[in-house]
Amino acid sequence: MAVPKRKTSKARQRSRSANWRLTAPGLSPCPRCRELRPSHFVCPGCGHYRGRDVSAAAGDKKKKKKQEKRES
Numbered sequence: 001m002a003v004p005k006r007k008t009s010k011a012r013q014r015s016r017s018a019n020w021r022l023t024a025p026g027l028s029p030c031p032r033c034r035e036l037r038p039s040h041f042v043c044p045g046c047g048h049y050r051g052r053d054v055s056a057a058a059g060d061k062k063k064k065k066k067q068e069k070r071e072s
């Protein structure tokens with residue numbers, strides 16, 4: 001098993017810890033409603049992704065259409 005040759009000094013450990021912090025998530029405005037959203041995420045404001053409505057309500061519409069087809 002590989003073993004460290006030297007003990008990590010306090011200075012080295014502390015300088016490493018100094019750079020370990022949380023960063024703010026990268027947010028970009030939605031092209032549709034200008035609300036800030038993380039990239040590659042569905043917009044929380046208008047439920048659109050890549051110019052398409054992908055919200056739960058839009059999904060229901062598709063389900064309803066399928067049900068109508070079955071009934072007729």
Ligand SMILES: [Zn+2]
Binds near residue numbers: 030043044045
């Ligand atoms: Zn939006």
